[in-house]
Amino acid sequence: MTTLNPTVTSTLDPFGGTRNAHLEDSMIADSVALNIQSAYKMFGGASGFSLAPRSASRAQTIAVNHVSFQVKRGEIFGVLGPNGSGKSTLIRLIATLLVPDGGTISVFGHDVAKEPMAVQRLINRVSVEASFFKKLSPMENLMYGARLYGVGADEARRQVVAILTRLGLQEKAIYRPMEEMSRGMQQKVAIARALLSRPIVLLLDEPTTGLDPRSKREVQAFVRELRDTHDTTIVLTTHDMLEADQLCDRIAIIDGGNIVALDTPENLKRLISNNGHAPTLEEVFLTLTGKKLVTEDQAE
Secondary structure (H helix, E strand, C coil): CCCCCCCCCCCCCCCCCEEEECCCCHHCCCCCEEEEEEEEEEEECCCCCCCCCCCHHCCCEEEEEEEEEEECCEEEEEEEECCCCCCCHHHHHHCCCCCCCCEEEECCCECCCCCHHEEEEEEHEEECCCCCCCCCCCCHHHHHHHHCCCCCCCHHHHHHHHHHHHHHCCHHHHHHHHHCHHHHHHHHHHHHHHHHHCCCEEEEEECCCCCHHHHHHHHHHHHHHHHHHHEEEEEEEEEEEEEEHHHHHHHEEEEEEEEEEEEEEHHHCCCCCCCCCCCCHHHHHHHHHCCCCCCHHCCC
């Protein structure tokens, strides 16, 4: 997702330099980063643009069904759900990649439908299907992204090296073609690209899918660091129940476009009988959705 760099001031960032203060003083005090009220999104049917005749229109599917919740500033908020539950559609709505058919979604008071450019200045998104110029190196790909974000070349080079080495890449790998890198390493480059715009709200759509256990831990530690030292609000979707349990302050479980539960991990685990042992978040998920968990390979 391309975002435009706003006029900003600077403060200290966790990479040893400065970070952009995207928010006006009046917004900084706002404790609500994301406000979703009765958000609704439908696909298929006769609505929207279609090359097919009306008689051939697909059946209507409600992807997000009047969902409402708020995410506090500085919170790591998880969205869990089976494949096709609507969680990725919800992320795309927040990211201004889709327009809601009903309800409202606002980021620090900016409506995603009415003020998409203002929202894009505050957010960035990392998705499992991130794409790159594979013949180019991570440095070349990220320098291209930095120009789109309005980041100066010298500052961008410093950030690229700092972020990628913090994520566990060896410096020599930063200058090799992306096609020679594993999917896990490419996902780290996708995270680095999103961070170049220094988002206040970071949308992570299954960011650790395809990562080996060590790389997954490095990314998870980095997510905590972003929240704790960079004042970044993070919305995370994942199929990894342990990851959600360890990272998220609160979790919404979504199924069939509806939120079926929303609370802290500990409180969610109190919703089901312990049967003589401490319940897990996976057991909560299975109980509330009636769906089996998929492996990460199946989720891809």
